[in-house]
Amino acid sequence: MMIRKLAIVALAALFFASTAEAKQKHVELEAKAELEVEVVNEDGEKTIQRVPAVKVMPGEVVVYTITARNVGEEPATNVVITDPVPEHMDYTGSVTGDGARVTFSVDGGKTYDVASALTVPVGGGSKPAPPEDYTHIRWTFNDALEPGSAHSVEFRARLQ
Amino acid sequence: MLQLNMKWIASAVLVLALVVSADVVLADGTQAGTVVLNTALVDYDVNGTGQTQESASEDFTVDRKIDLTVAVNHVAYVQTSPSSTTAILRFTVENTSNDALGFALSAVDEAAATVEPTLTGTDEVNAITFAIYEDVNGDGLLDGGDTQDYIDTLAIDATTDVIIVAEIPAAAAITFGDNLMLSALAQAAESGTLGATLVTASGADAQDVEDTEFIDASGDTVAGTDAVDDAIHSDMWAFVIQGADITVTKTATLFSGSYYIPGSVVEYTITVANGAGVEDATNVDLVDTVPANTTFVGGTLTVGGVAQSEGTSGDDFGDFNVSTAGAVSALNMTVATGTSTDVVFRVTID
Structure with a gap:
């Protein structure tokens, strides 16, 4: 029994060592989908709590949180997170991206610009793009992501 | 004047934008059971060298919202006469869920004091018999293809007609009315028969499981049988007995x-x-x-x-x-x- 366990540990160590050599991963990404629910505490105060997106019906707003974590030993620079707005969802116009420049695409990720500069064609001309027309959201980090540190960005989208 | 015009144009553009965006969303939403997947990507450099792109995904399954609307298909109460065996009240049942559903149909003879809509007359008549049918061809009459007591399947956003066919007593007094209330109870969709009873999620629930939730409004509640979130909706309407004078x-x-x-x-x-x-x-x-x-x-x-x-x-x-x-x-x-x-x-x- 003991011997078998040891063998597994040794195998696992070998495996990790080999992958680390072949492809060094410095930044890990994590995505979460959550709902915001109003909770009344014992003092009768209402607070907003986030719960996993378990019950999602049309019209529900989902908070997506994407976290980049530097698991390497060198600073990661020019960090750019890109998130296509999921199919069946409409971006609501609510985005959080402290320490990052947030740009959007309305053409399926071909071009990105700040929200105020985005237009979509209407008739012969164009009009400001409504948030639900956004196809991609991009966060370009201002600063390097230092080893051991993590940075999260968020956006909200409504289920069609 | 020019300023005014500009403002007007701006608001017109805004209205247009709202209309266009409203068109994008389906009336009753994304089909239940759809898996909505979000995938985020990260690109970065280390020591000035581009690294392999990393990604992370998270999905959830769209839950099934059960919602329906029963509405009368008359604007004035329905005139009928004593001894009529084909007195018909017309209703519509709309599936406002995000899944195809079936519906069990039932009706009760209400003893409300006044007839619905509230005009003249009181409810002092009771139909001898009444039966409920899905009016499959929507002609407002009872035909061979009409199914009794249920709608087997109704697509998302779809509306169908339902009729109550009643027999009025010979002794029914002129100008008095008879209220009947139609209720539809959402069921699973089936072909050619009434589907299974729906069950809402209880206890353990998961992000990647399609759950069923009742989100319907309460309808006419004279009988106290139609609360919110019970997969039932109902509406009441009246016959008014009219003879010649x-x-x-x-x-x-x-x-x-x-x-x-x-x-x-x-x-x-x-x-x-x-x-x-x-x-x-x-x-x-x-x-x-x-x-x-x-x-x-x-x-x-x-x-x-x-x-x-x-x-x-x-x-x-x-x-x-x-x-x-x-x-x-x-x-x-x-x-x-x-x-x-x-x-x-x-x-x-x-």
Whole structure:
């Protein structure tokens, strides 16, 4: 029994060592989908709590949180997170991206610009793009992501 | 002025934007069970060198919202008459869920004090029998293809017609009404039969499982059977019993001669009137015996201003001394609501 366990540990160590050599991963990404629910505490105060997106019906707003974590030993620079707005969802116009420049695409990720500069064609001309027309959201980090540190960005989208 | 115009244009553009965006979203939302996947990507450099892109995904499964609307398909209450076996109330059932559903249909004869909609009349009549059908071809009538007591399947956003066919008692009093309430209970969609009862999620729940949630409003709650979030919706409507409202008046005028003395001719006008706002009266029969000591003057009988062949019954409305001895008869007349028909004839005083 003991011997078998040891063998597994040794195998696992070998495996990790080999992958680390072949492809060094410095930044890990994590995505979460959550709902915001109003909770009344014992003092009768209402607070907003986030719960996993378990019950999602049309019209529900989902908070997506994407976290980049530097698991390497060198600073990661020019960090750019890109998130296509999921199919069946409409971006609501609510985005959080402290320490990052947030740009959007309305053409399926071909071009990105700040929200105020985005237009979509209407008739012969164009009009400001409504948030639900956004196809991609991009966060370009201002600063390097230092080893051991993590940075999260968020956006909200409504289920069609 | 220019400023005003600009403002107007700006608001027009805004309205257009709202309209366009509203079009994007389906009325009742994404189909239940759809897996909505979000994938985020990260690109970065280390020591000035581009690294392999990393990604992370998270999905959830769209839950099934159960919502429905039962609505009456009349604007005024429905007129019917005593003894009618085909009194019909029309409703619609709309599936406002994000999944195809079936519906169990039921109806109750409500004993509400007033008829619905609240106009005149009270609910003092009870239908002898009533039955509920999905009016498959939507013609408002009971046909062979109509299914009784259920709708097997109704697509997302779809609406179908439902009828209640009732039998009204012969003794039903005119102007009184009868409220009937239709309820639809959402079921699983099936083909050709009523589907299974729906069950909402309880206890353990997961992000990647399609759950069922009832989010319907309460409908007419006279019976207290239709609360919110119970997969039931209902609406009540009324029959109002309308018969015809026939009145008969008879006047006599001297047609020839100065006095009511032997040899003078008297013209009788019998007016058969039907009241306004009631049913048309059909098969109205009038029989008036010519008074004693007078003699019918041949060729003077008119019905509605039209001369009648007096010697034969059934060829037109009127006859004399054929269908009833010694009497003027006007048979099988139709008197529409709000109209009257005059039956006129003359007699000579013996």
